[in-house]
Ligand SMILES: Nc1ncnc2c1ncn2[C@@H]1O[C@H](COP(=O)(O)OP(=O)(O)O)[C@@H](O)[C@H]1O
C-alpha cells in the first residue's frame with residue numbers, strides 16, 4: 001500500500017523576484033513499512049521535499065497524494081487535523097515545547113487528538129520506555145541531552161499513531177553515539193511495529209542504515225536504490 | 232493543559248514577567264489611589280453640602296427655587312404631612328424659613344441670611360449643635376438667635392448682646408425685632424460663617440409675619456441611591472404642581488458640574504497613565520509572541536490549530552494582566568482601607584481654600600469596589616486590545632518559514 005505518491009513535483013521559491021528552483025520535477029512513491037533516506041548535499045531540496053510531503057508546504061506544480069488523499073484542496077484546519085492524525089514529524093532540533101516535560105510533550109499531541117488522560121499517560125510512558133527514556137518523564141527538554149530530546153521527539157511523532165514519520169535531518173546536531181542510538185530506535189520501531197520512516201540526511205553513517213536511499217541533487221532525483229540489508 | 236501551558240509560558244522569562252506585573256500593579260495602585268481620593272473627595276463635598284444645608288431633597292412651593300421670596304412660602308396640609316411622615320425612605324423632614332434681613336449692632340450693620348429652624352430637627356440633619364463654639368444651642372421657642380462666627384466678629388458682638396433685625400416680611404410687611412445672642416457657631420462654609428443667623432422657627436415666622444408658613448422642607452434620606460425614586464414618590468404623594476421637589480443635584484448644579492469636570496480630568500490623567508503602561512505591556516506581549524515563532528511553527532506543524540494557539544496566547548496575556556491587577560489591588564486595598572478610616576486632615580493654606588469652597592479640609596478616601604473593578608476592566612480591555620498583535624502574528628504565521636528560522 002502506498003502512503004506517499006508524488007508525481008512531477010516542482011517547487012519554485014521567490015517566483016516573482018529571483019526564482020529558486022528547489023525541486024525540478026520529482027516523482028517517487030513510498031510504501032507502507034519503508035525505512036527510507038532522502039539524501040544529498042545541503043541545498044539540494046531535501047527539506048523542501050519533506051515539507052511538501054508533510055503537507056506543510058504546497059508544490060508549485062505536480063500532484064501529491066498522501067495516504068490516498070490529495071491535500072491540495074484541503075482547508076487549513078482540515079490540513080492541520082490531517083497532519084495531526086496521519087503524519088509524525090521530527091525536526092532537526094528544538095522539537096519540543098520547552099515548558100513541558102518529556103511526558104507532557106508526548107501527551108500534548110494525544111490531547112489534541114482528544115484522548116483521555118489515562119490513555120495519554122499510559123501511551124506516553126510506554127513510548128518513553130520504547131525510546132529508552134524510562135525515568136526521564138518529568139525532565140524538561142533543557143534537562144535532557146540533544147540525543148535524548150530527539151528520542152522524545154520520535155516518541156511524540158509515534159504517539160499519534162501516524163501513517164508515517166517524516167524526520168528532517170534528525171541527527172544533524174547529534175554526536176555519533178547519539179546518532180547511532182536514535183537510528184537504532186527508529187529501525188527497531190520500523191522492524192517491530194512496521195512504522196514507516198522517511199528521513200533526510202547527508203551523513204553517510206545514517207545513509208548506511210537506510211533500506212532505501214533516494215538521492216537528490218539540485219532538485220532532481222539522481223538515484224533511488226533499494227538496499228538489501230537482510231538478504 | 233492550556234492553563235498549565237499558559238502559566239509556565241508566563242514564567243519563561245521571570246524578570247520580564249516581574250517587571251510587567253510590577254508596572255501593571257503600579258498603574259492599578261496609582262489609579263486606585265487617585266480614584267479613591269476623587270470619589271472620597273466628592274462624597275465629602277456632597278455630604279458637606281447636603282448634610283450641611285440643603286438636605287438630599289427639598290420641597291418648596293413651585294417657583295421658590297427660581298425666586299427665593301418669602302411670598303413663595305407654603306404650609307403643607309396636615310393630611311399630606313402625615314402621609315410623608317409615614318414614608319419609610321424619608322429619614323427626616325426639616326422645615327425652614329429663609330430670607331435676608333439687615334442686622335445691626337451699635338454702629339455697624341450688615342445683610343444677614345436669616346434662617347428659621349426647628350432646632351432639634353435641624354440638628355438631626357446638619358449636626359448644627361456640634362458647630363457651636365460659644366454660648367448655647369437654641370431651644371424651642373425663644374427670642375434669641377445663633378450666629379456665624381464671622382458675622383459676630385464683624386459686628387463685634389458676644390453672647391448676651393442684643394441685636395436689631397430690620398427687613399421685609401411676608402407680602403411686603405415691615406419686619407422688625409430685637410433678639411439676644413445665645414450662641415455662636417463656626418462652620419466650614421464661609422457663606423454661613425459670615426452671614427447666617429439662626430432663629431427658632433416660630434420666632435422667625437412671627438418676625439416675618441408668616442404664621443405656620445415655611446419656605447422649604449428639607450428631606451433627609453438614609454440611602455442616597457434611592458433618591459430619584461423617592462422624588463417621584465413624593466411628587467406623587469403631594470399630588471399637585473403647587474409644590475416642587477428638588478434633589479440636591481438639581482439645587483446645586485455647580486457642585487455636580489464641578490465633580491463631573493474633576494472626574495473627567497482625573498480620567499484623562501489615568502488614560503495617559505494607562506497608555507504608558509500599555510506600551511510596556513505591548514512590549515512584553517510582542518516579545519512573548521516573536522520569540523516563540525519557531526515554537527508556534529512546530530505546534531502548528533504537528534497538528535495544533537491556530538485558533539487554539541491564539542487562545543493560548545490570549546490566555547497568557549489575560550493571566551499576566553490579571554496577575555498585575557491582583558497585585559495592585561493587594562497593595563492598594565490595605566492602604567486605602569487605612570486611609571478611608573483615617574482621613575488625612577489638611578492644614579495651612581490649603582485648608583483655607585477648602586473652607587472657602589465650603590468643604591471640610593480633610594482628604595477622604597473611598598473604598599468603593601468600583602475603584603477596583605474599573606482598573607480590572609481597563610486592564611482586561613487593554614490586554615485584549617494589545618492581544619490583537621499576538622493573534623495576528625499567529626494568524627499570518629508561515630509554518631515552513633517559522634521552522635526554517
Ligand atoms: N523559503 C525559501 N525562500 C527562498 N529559497 C528557499 C526557501 N527555502 C529553501 N530555499 C532554497 O531552496 C533550495 C533547497 O533548499 P532546502 O530544501 O532547504 O535544501 P536542503 O534541505 O537539502 O538543504 C536551496 O537553494 C534554498 O536556499
Ligand SMILES: [Mg+2]
Pocket residue numbers: 046047048168169
Ligand atoms: Mg534541510
